[in-house]
Amino acid sequence: MRYGLIIAMIVLITYLLFMLLALMNGLSNENTAALKSWNAQTVWLNKNANDRLSQSIISQQQIGRYNPQHVAVIGDLPGQLARCHGAKHKANVQLVGLKSGDFIAKKKIQVISGHRIQHPGQIILDESLQNQGYHLGSKVTFNGSGHYQVVGFARNAKLNIAPIAYCSLGQWQQIQGNHATASGIVSDQTSTHHYVGLQRYTIDNFINKLPGYTAQNATFEMMIAFLLVISLVVIAVFLYILTMQKTKQYALLRAQGISAEQLMGAIIAQSLILIITGLVFAIVLTLLTVRLLPSGMPILLESREMAWMTLAILGIGLLGASLPAIMIMRIDPLDALK
Amino acid sequence: MSVQLELQHVSKVFGSGVGIVHALTDANFKAVSGELSLVLGPSGSGKSTFLTIAAGLQVPSSGRVLVEGEDISKLSNRQRDRLRLTKIGFVLQNYEMLPYLTVRDQFKLVDRANDQTLSETELKHLLDELGIGHLLDQYPGELSGGQKQRVAIARALYQQPAILLADEPTAALDSNRVQIVGQLLARLAHEKQQAVVVVTHDERLKDFADHLYQIVDGRLSQES
Numbered sequence: 001m002r003y004g005l006i007i008a009m010i011v012l013i014t015y016l017l018f019m020l021l022a023l024m025n026g027l028s029n030e031n032t033a034a035l036k037s038w039n040a041q042t043v044w045l046n047k048n049a050n051d052r053l054s055q056s057i058i059s060q061q062q063i064g065r066y067n068p069q070h071v072a073v074i075g076d077l078p079g080q081l082a083r084c085h086g087a088k089h090k091a092n093v094q095l096v097g098l099k100s101g102d103f104i105a106k107k108k109i110q111v112i113s114g115h116r117i118q119h120p121g122q123i124i125l126d127e128s129l130q131n132q133g134y135h136l137g138s139k140v141t142f143n144g145s146g147h148y149q150v151v152g153f154a155r156n157a158k159l160n161i162a163p164i165a166y167c168s169l170g171q172w173q174q175i176q177g178n179h180a181t182a183s184g185i186v187s188d189q190t191s192t193h194h195y196v197g198l199q200r201y202t203i204d205n206f207i208n209k210l211p212g213y214t215a216q217n218a219t220f221e222m223m224i225a226f227l228l229v230i231s232l233v234v235i236a237v238f239l240y241i242l243t244m245q246k247t248k249q250y251a252l253l254r255a256q257g258i259s260a261e262q263l264m265g266a267i268i269a270q271s272l273i274l275i276i277t278g279l280v281f282a283i284v285l286t287l288l289t290v291r292l293l294p295s296g297m298p299i300l301l302e303s304r305e306m307a308w309m310t311l312a313i314l315g316i317g318l319l320g321a322s323l324p325a326i327m328i329m330r331i332d333p334l335d336a337l338k
Numbered sequence: 339m340s341v342q343l344e345l346q347h348v349s350k351v352f353g354s355g356v357g358i359v360h361a362l363t364d365a366n367f368k369a370v371s372g373e374l375s376l377v378l379g380p381s382g383s384g385k386s387t388f389l390t391i392a393a394g395l396q397v398p399s400s401g402r403v404l405v406e407g408e409d410i411s412k413l414s415n416r417q418r419d420r421l422r423l424t425k426i427g428f429v430l431q432n433y434e435m436l437p438y439l440t441v442r443d444q445f446k447l448v449d450r451a452n453d454q455t456l457s458e459t460e461l462k463h464l465l466d467e468l469g470i471g472h473l474l475d476q477y478p479g480e481l482s483g484g485q486k487q488r489v490a491i492a493r494a495l496y497q498q499p500a501i502l503l504a505d506e507p508t509a510a511l512d513s514n515r516v517q518i519v520g521q522l523l524a525r526l527a528h529e530k531q532q533a534v535v536v537v538t539h540d541e542r543l544k545d546f547a548d549h550l551y552q553i554v555d556g557r558l559s560q561e562s
Contacts, residue, residue, distance in 0.1 A: 252434045255395060256493075257423025258451040259416055333395050 002338040003274065006238050010278025011285065013231045014313055015024040017224060018286040018301075021309055026298035030161040031213050034096070035203065037156035038072070038108045039225035044207045051209040054078050054094070054160075057180040062197050066185070072102035075172035076183040079143040079310040081129075081165055093125075093165045095142055097172020103188060109166060114152030120171050126163030129297060130194035142175060160210060161298075218253075228316055235320030239271055243324035247331060254333035264325045271321035272314070279310055341407075342500045342533035343392060345371040348389050348401030350556075361387040364556040365401070367535035368550065369501060376539045376547035377558070384556040385537045389505055392535065393426055394418040406500065423451060427494030427532075429504040434490075435514050436480040440476045442487055445496055461496070466521070467493050484515060491522065494550075495530075502526065504536045508543060520546035 029036075043323070045308065049056030053076045063073055075097030082090045097106040109116065112127055114136045125134055130153055134140070138150040148167065157164040167175075169182065185195065194200070203211070208214050243250070250263055290299055345367040352359040362384045369375050379385045390396050391403060392553040394410045403410050405425060410418060422428075445461055465471040468488045478486060487507070494502055504523065507515045512523055527534040536543060546549060550561040 004425075025374075168374055240534070248434065249436050252430070252436075253431070253451075254419075255422070255428055256448065257421070257426070258418040258452075259418045261416075262451055 002242065006235075006242075006274050007278045008164065009234060009238070010231070010275055010313075010317075011281040011314070013227060014279055014282035015285050015289075015307075017227050017231075018282060018306065020210070020220060020224055020227070021305060022286070022290060022299045022301045023323050024217060025302055025305065026300040027161065027216060027220075028213070029300045030158045031210050033156040033158040034164055034208050035159070035207065037110055038104050038186060039188045040186045040206075041189055041203050042187040042191040042193075043201045043203065044195050044198040045183070045201070047197060049199075052211065053183050056183045057178070057197075058182050058184065058198060060181045060206050062195055063181060064195070066101070068102045068106075070103060070189050071185060071187045072104040072168065073099055073182040073185055074104065075169055075176060076159070076178070076231060077172065078162065079177055081125075081134075081143050082144070083133065084139040084141060084147060091129055091134075092162050093129075093133055093142075094159045094162045095172060095175065096159070096166050097112070097169040097176075097182070098163050099169045100165060104186065105166075106237065108188075109157070109312055110155040111152045112155050114150070116152065117166065117168055120153075120168055121148055122151040122167070123148045123171075124154050124157070124166040125150055126157035126165075127153045127155055128158075128163050128296060129153070133135075144174065153189075156237070163218060166279070209319065228251075228312060231313065232316045232320050235275070236323045239267070239321055239324045240327070243267065243327050248335060250331050251333055251335035254331055260331070261324075262328045262330045263331075267325050267328055268318065271317055275314060275317035279313060283310070339370050339372050339531075341368050342405065343367075343535065344370050344404040345388075345392060346349075346402045346404070347389060348398045348403060350391060350396070351399045360556050362391065362398070362558070363556045365553075367392070367558060369451075369535050371533045372531045373548040374528060374534040374536065374546060375549040376525040376543055377535065377551045377553055378539065378541065379537075379553035380539055380545070383437070383553045384558075385450075385539070385553055386505070388533075388553060389503055389537045389560065391429065393503055394421055399552075404429055423448075423469065423552070424497055425500050427475040427497060427499035427502045429491050429494045429502070429507050431486075431509050435486065435493075437478050440475050440477055441470075441481075444489070448493065448496055453466065456560075465489075465492055478494060483511075484518075487515075487519065489509075491526075494524065495532075496529075500533060502532050502534045507536060507540050508539070508540045510536060511540065514539065516542045519543075524548075 016313050045051065045053060045056035046058050077095045079093065079095055080090055081093045109124060111124065111135060134150055138151055140150060142148065154166065157166065173180065253263060254260065289300055293299055345365050348362060350366045365388065375419040377385060379390060392396050396430065397411050405421060410421060413421065413437055439447065462471050465474065468491060470485055470488045470492065473481065473485060481489065508519050512520065521542050523534050523536060526532055552561055553558050
């Protein structure tokens with residue numbers, strides 16, 4: 001019963017930790033999925049754009065000549081997508097314009113149904129929009145104007161917590177209107193190239209400056225850190241109480257000649273068994289929850305991070321077990337005779 | 339017959355100044371294999387101090403404690419743990435057992451600590467000798483006081499120790515049970531050639547002793 005309670009408590013805490021981690025990853029991914037799918041390493045924006053891709057405007061002169069195998073010119077414009085027929089399927093999207101010859105349009109868009117953009121007026125949408133009533137062949141408007149046809153759906157097409165609608169750069173320029181050539185330049189290589197009037201960002205730097213990204217991650221990290229500390233305290237207190245209740249029995253074992261080190265090993269093994277059992281239940285519960293949640297939820301389980309979190313919880317469990325282990329070292333076998 | 343346990347001029351002092359307590363003063367004692375030695379004394383006479391020093395649970399302030407001729411005061415804590423595990427069996431007053439282990443597992447635990455395995459047959463034989471062979475799968479909570487006592491004795495004998503120390507083994511027992519326990523301890527000493535030392539205030543055990551000691555105010559003396 002007592003051990004059942006400890007395991008239940010470990011299950012609940014670690015389940016919460018895993019779900020928070022999945023939510024943090026999911027939200028983070030919604031910010032950066034597209035950048036990762038492009039394998040972007042360096043980004044250039046107008047130096048007056050306040051670090052925002054959507055606020056950056058760059059001219060043809062600033063871009064100059066470039067190698068489209070590794071450099072792409074992109075346009076970005078947030079707005080609202082709606083089906084021509086049936087206004088209820090409106091979606092906030094990032095309209096991203098790409099040049100057909102650049103590496104992103106040619107190689108990096110992960111089309112899962114339909115085809116790449118071949119003509120002006122065609123767009124590719126993020127796969128999540130399939131659940132909002134958009135289909136191959138759907139006619140859509142952007143910010144209430146134009147007629148565009150959905151010719152494909154792509155995986156990992158999310159930027160700034162919004163699905164992407166990919167179109168040609170020419171189309172984007174037409175919609176943008178104010179003689180802008182593009183919003184920024186992206187390279188899949190670490191580059192120190194200098195463009196006149198543009199500011200260069202490493203990809204980490206660029207991601208950290210995405211609106212709300214750092215604050216959001218910091219909030220989650222703080223919650224996870226606090227939960228880890230709470231789990232440490234709770235595990236330590238539970239094991240301490242259990243050990244206290246058995247002081248007399250441990251003293252008896254010590255009197256019989258069982259060494260303090262052997263008893264300490266037993267306490268640590270006992271803690272590990274409790275924590276591993278709790279972890280297994282929590283992992284199964286997390287996987288089940290993620291499977292049952294609606295696909296639109298920003299939840300992303302990454303096995304590597306799950307493994308790190310599992311190790312962290314194990315480490316914390318061992319740390320928690322160290323308090324009763326120290327108690328064991330101090331148990332006087334004479335207590336057995338009292 | 340050889341001397342298994344010997345105390346030479348052992349004294350134990352607690353505290354200092356006006357609060358000083360002489361728990362044991364210049365005690366000399368020998369426990370020989372094949373014999374039962376009874377240490378009789380009232381409460382507070384120093385019996386427990388004598389027993390714990392003899393078992394290596396605490397070290398004397400002066401004097402020497404020899405187990406099979408080796409001075410245990412010079413051993414490290416770990417070595418003394420090992421000595422208790424392999425050479426000294428304990429029967430405690432309250433027959434303390436681990437409540438969540440069956441009788442069988444109480445013995446297996448000792449096996450694990452000692453990196454050895456006594457065969458199931460040997461264990462059964464030992465328990466049968468004490469009339470408790472049928473209790474292997476019972477938990478301590480399911481045993482009567484007498485059964486617990488015999489399990490505790492069996493556990494003390496399990497490692498086949500050269501020395502068996504019993505602390506008030508007949509406390510709160512009726513006369514019938516005292517007779518049974520006395521006979522059992524004497525039989526163990528005589529048949530298994532163990533040096534059995536019983537520390538008690540129960541004079542009813544006198545009849546079973548090969549050697550009788552009195553302890554009063556920390557002073558141990560042998561009765562003829």
